[in-house]
Amino acid sequence: MFKSLLRFLLSVIAFLGCSALKIYAQTTVPVNDKVQQHIFEYNQVYCFEDTTGNINFNQVRALAMIGSFKANKQPTPVTQNPHSAYWYRLKIGKNFNTKNSWMLEFFDQTIDSITVYSPGIQNDYHATYLGSSHPFTARFYQHKNLSVNVNPGTDGEGVYYVRIKSTHSVNVIIVLRSVSWFISYALDEYFFFGVFYGMILVFGLYNLMMFIAMRQVQYLYYIAYNLSIGLYEMCADGIAYQYIWPNYPTWNQYAYGIALFAACIFAVLFTQSLLNLKVNAPRLNKAIGWVIILRCLFFVGCITINNNWFNYKIIEFLPLSLAFYAGCYTLLRGYKPARFFVIGYSFLLIGFIIKSCIALNIWWLPVTELDYYSLSVCFIMEMLFISFAIGDKVRILKNEKDDAQQRIIMQMKQNEELKDGLNKRLEQQVQERTKELVEKSSMIAEQNEELKLVNDLLQQQAEEISRMNVLLEKDNIILHNDIEKVTHDRVMSAEVDFEEFSKIYPDRETCFKFLADLKWENGYACRKCSNTHYGNGHLPYSRRCSKCGYEESVITYTILQNTRIPINKAFYMIFLMYSTKGKISSHKLSDILSIRQSTCWAYSSRIKKVMDSKKKEIRNAGNKGWSKLVIDSIEN
Template sequence: MHRMPYFSIPGCRKPILLIALFVIGVFGHAFPQRTVEIADSQDQHMFIGDEIQYLEDTTGGYTLAEILSPALNGRFVNSRTNTPQNYNLKSTYWYRIRIRHNPESGKNWVLEFFDQTIDDITAYSPDGHGGYVMRRMGDQLPFRNREYAHKNFELNIPNTTAYDGAYYFRVKSHQTADAIIVLRSVNRFIQYALDEYFIFGIFYGMVLVFSFYNLMMYLAVRQVQYLYYVLYNLSVGLFEMCIDGIAYQYLWPDAPHWNQYAYGIALYGISIFALQFTRTLLYTHKKAPVLDRIILGIMVLRTLFFAVCLFIDTDWFSYKFVELVPLAVAFYTGIYIYRKGYHPARFFVLGYTFLSIGFIHKLLLMLHVDGLNFGVVTYYSLSICFVLEMIFLSFAIGDKVRVLKTKKDKAQKQIIHQMRLNEKLKDSLNSRLEAQVEERTREVLEKSAIIEAQNQELTEVNALLQKQKEEILQMNRLLEKDNEVLHTNVVKVTQARVMSAEVDFEEFSRIYPDNDSCFRFLAAMKWGSDAAGDHYECRKCGHNHYFHGHSPHSRRCAKCDYDESVIAHTIFQNTRIPINKAFYMVFLMYTTKGKISSHKLSEILSIRQGTCWAYASRIKKVMQDRRKEIAASRSGEGWSLLVLDHSFETA
């Protein structure tokens, strides 16, 4: 703090001072400026209207001595609005207020600048003896240089002598600054500061609580909209801390250069994460593809503008009105999606309604629209709207989760209902098969009874038996053929049941008890059997004559000696698990339509889960490739359609 007596100012002499006082007195009557008196009956007073005057310094080079000169001192004019601003960002502005000091006051007094975003404030306070005391303030200076460790700029008022003093403030800022100057008692300042920091604690506490809760939800359900919502909330919190001056006080007190563009980085985060949150919450890529492309385009343009501001001219960060574009697009998107019937969007629209009200209110205040100042509520209107928006956006996320849960429950009920229908169908099929087996058994018993009666009759009539020997032998042959056909039919019925029904591994093993039975089945499928006719053809040369190969049921070409194993060019090729278990795994995958898990397969077959997963994936691919063939298959073909794996065939 520097003391500057009036006679120490270069070029200033007592006669000149008398002339200056005379001119000021003349112009004071012509353009009177009201003087504010210090009084204990009023704890605070805000300078408005004709209580604060200003002078624009377009060159930025005026000194206090020049300002006190009659030529410039008479050019101070009353503020056109209650809150004057630096309309021309390239100019320096001088503000003047007058205070009538009252040494009989029992309180200490301070002058406070509300706008903590001002870059540079040089205050010239009268000392009551014709001199001035200079003090520099502003957010481009380290925080420790402040007279009070508070987010705003405070200046002590000496009040030991009764006099009318003129206070001059030289203000320079790269962004629009409000010259909100308040005269306060220290007691009122402390009370106000405590109340304000308490409100800040509630607001930023809510931001952290909402962010932490949604972060936990993201880690639990892995829904990306939770993560975007957390980043959006943190960006809002950082922006509010930059605007309130809390970030400078607590986060980077020794880095004042950050104050010039930190808020711009936070605003960029708000725009980008808000738009990304809108896209993921409202499914714009499906429900509104055109709006989704518009949102992506705005994100790209906003990123380019951010890069220009960051690397070319940081003063462009002060054009905060550009944030109205992402806000308007997100708001319109919510309304559009809601009108299309997506109910979770209603909370989204409600939240952005409050946020839009806050932005519009702030914009109208910047344009000095009268009738919109409601005291403390006005100052914190945007913060209040941010809180309301956070609450309703949380409701929107919760509503979306509720809708997804409802759809999931409905799908599960449909699956359970279908499983019950499948169970009934399976029981019906088993009942029919049992009835057929019972009928065949009854026929066999009837035939056996006839044979027994005939044998008894033949025993009693030995003579007739001898004569009818040939006939009986013929009948026995016929009966043997019937038994063979019956046995074959029983086996076929069992095989058909294995092909199309769910059986356990024990029953399945009765049909394919060992490797030889499995290989025999594969050989019949590939080349046919002796009874059904042979259609062997060498894959190398096309020759159709063969010899038995080296491995069981393999065939070696009689012409080129190409030896083809029975599992070559089947789904069991290169399979290292027992062939009968591989058969059963194909059967289980087919009967469950690929829905059985690898853990269940491992439990049933006593095979490692990883092996089951790898082989089951291979079977699923074949089922997917042959879904049309399977759908059009005849009854009884069953899982055998999956055996010949054409993907293994060579050209």
């Protein structure tokens, strides 16, 4: 009885254990010709993280036997640690009757290294090496995605192991597909790529023609932005690696980062130009300028410090958000060309958010082809609406130009009407004025005739007066000369004061002229070389020899040489000494000339000496005797 109860309990425990194993066992994906593809998700994929990156395949199989692999709890697995190697175990059901060939495809072609361990007939495994770190030409299927054949009809257990190692976080999207479906899907996919990149080229050519027509730099920015987006999408989709640089896996690792940098820079430059932020939002314009500088610095750091920084694509959210905010801000302020810009960037923002959620593993739905290519679709919508925005801006500018032309035409019509009215009034006024002028002209003509007669009479009188004036002028000259002669004779023959004497010799120039006339009355001869030709010297009335350059002052070799008193006073002193025959005292001379007595005594003594030596010559000289003293002094 006890043994029977014990057997029953053991049977129950075994049954429960088997049930538990069935509950927590990995789900096997069946192979069915009616189901052409299947995406592995949740507990269909078991994961193991090798933090050392050094565990080999045999060790992994042993770890799988002891339950080290854990069921995937996410829609699709994601690698988090770039230093770890991730192992994934898949179970594919056997189907010996399938008519299709089957394959495993990995959506994310940016994975650096993938090693697929496929079971063989004798329960052994062979490895297939894939990944972007290998040349593209080494792939069995010349397709952008990483693919490997599977054989569901094998005698093995149908367990596949996948080792993934990548320097950045990747979404491990694994799809089981029939080869026929893969070919059909690939053709459709490449057709979509052709349409997508063709649209980029069309938009680029369209904007190039717009630039040629409009000569606005915003079109060049948009062309560069479209080409950069196209290059980035080719890098992200693997098209560039397949067709442009298939033998350069190292360059393929960070080429997308350069394209993304160019797209970011040209996007914000295009935003500045299209929205005219320099006028509509100066602060936002400065903020975008700083964003450009910071993005350039980050790009330089990615190139020079660490290429893995290119993986932080989330930083593009900052310039994208700022450009979107600038569009909303200018739209709210009434800038109409911003409306299609905001719609286009809304699509781009949605695609960026979806792609970021997938990359950060916060997307709650299984990743499908639509999710994976959502950003490309949003790029197409964004380019479409941005083209609408450019066309809208051109249309608005054309309307504004047409309105301005209409206003100009209206203004010109008004000006023409005003001009016609003004011309009519002016013509009327001109006619009236002309009539008045004709009447006045006739009156003036009559008056001119009268004036002409009067002028003729006045002309005759003027000629008579001119003849009389000529005669009077001659008489005045004769009279003036007589007066001067009489005055001179009176002065020279009578005792006159200095004031009256100064009327004849008022200043230095007059005295110098008088001396020059006396000194060179008989002609000039140089005292050095006897040359008779001269020019004017530096002092008034001095003469400079044209041959030897000797300059002779007018007072040199005269009684006035080295005289320090004013020359007109010296003249008057000579005259007084001559007229008084040297009897005037130095005190008297000092009072008359306002010169110190000692100076007067010195000069009077010099004059007396000359007078004593020339008594005979000056006795009969008359009123010119005092000047004879000067002449004789020159000769002596």
